Amino acid sequence: MALTIRERRLPQLHISLDLPSCAGAANFRAAPASTSAAAAARAGELRMSDFDRVAVLGRGNGGAVYKVVHRRTSAVYALKVLHGGVGGGDHGAAAATEADVMRRAASPHVVRCHSVVAAAAAATSCPGDVALLLELVDGGSLASVAARAGAFPEAAVAEVAAQALSGLACLHARRVVHRDIKPGNLLVSVDGEVKIADFGIAKVVPPRRGGEHRAAYEYEGTAAYMSPERFDSELHGDGADPFAADVWGLGVTVLELLMARYPLLPAGQKPSWAALMCAICFGELPPLPDGAASPELRAFLAACLHKDHTKRPSAAHLLTHQFVAGRNVAASKLALRRLVAGA
Known part of the structure; x- marks a missing residue:
């Protein structure tokens, strides 16, 4: 297990999440995708309740990554969920920042981010949860x-x-x-x-x-x-x-x-x-x-x-x-x- 440091004053051992031509402009837009689920993601219409969780791909401090299937289209994605109330941070802002960073490079060698997905009232999500809808890379890390x-x-x-x-x-x-x-x-x-x-x-x-x-x-x-x-x-x-x-x-x-x-x-x-x-x-x-x-x-x-x-x-x-x-x-x-x- 790798040693992950969050503060120099207090080194701690953390578990890191194993997430499943430079042509893009540096703006906030979704990568091209062929499914209607991805089209909905671009419009910001998706909620966690739109997906069925198939498997856990990784867990770590404050979140988890799941293999999910969009219920209406059967499109398969990775969903990186940041749990609200963990660490006291603004997870919505953190997710938006991470998505923006990923979308700056429309490279085939950078995982595509389709959308920031808000929680819905469902047993599978907690108040304050927010998620990133990502392309699923099927071979793992x-x-x-x-x-x-x-x-x-x-x-x-x-x-x-x-x-x-x-x-x-x-x-x-x-x-x-x-x-x-x-x-x-x-x-x-x-x-x-x-x-x-x-x-x-x-x-x-x-x-x-x-x-x-x-x-x-x-x-x-x-x-x-x-x-x-x-x-x-x-x-x-x-x-x-x-x-x-x-x-x-x-x-x-x-x-x-x-x-x-x-x-x-x-x-x-x-x-x-x-x-x-x-x-x-x-x-x-x-x-x-x-x-x-x-x-x-x-x-x-x-x-x-x-x-x-x-x-x-x-x-x-x-x-x-x-x-x-x-x-x-x-x-x-x-x-x-x-x-x-x-x-």
């Missing part, structure tokens, strides 16, 4: 795939990296920083399509004027995937590039998929805050056995996991890296599809 399949072959890792970088490049172009890139927040379809999910702590970073990047470094997220500059934001001040932290998270994710375990601590070591801080800020990358990774993959990991954020390439630049750009796309996608299918 990369964390769940890895738990079943073990270590990813390099070809599959290259496909994950390429698609995740495409989504990140689009988000970053729209000035959205995700802040919690990890295997549990990257979903994959049975067709091998990787999508970035769970924008609960994402931020829209304004153009730099003074210290306005500080909001991107609030001490929340999953500590195991935080970059050195996020762990010690006081040292770096407001000068750090907030988008570089997402690249670090992807680097840890790629290495974790390759090694079939969290890579920055010795196998079996408890991921305490102190252990993670030492490993991330001061530790060396774990050695990979000879033959376990190509020179291109090793160079890619070194670039993503450079401790100096000023020397970490952007997501857009990494799309041209030989490990990604030089992959055999058909073979890489096939390798990923086989993992998802359990072959």
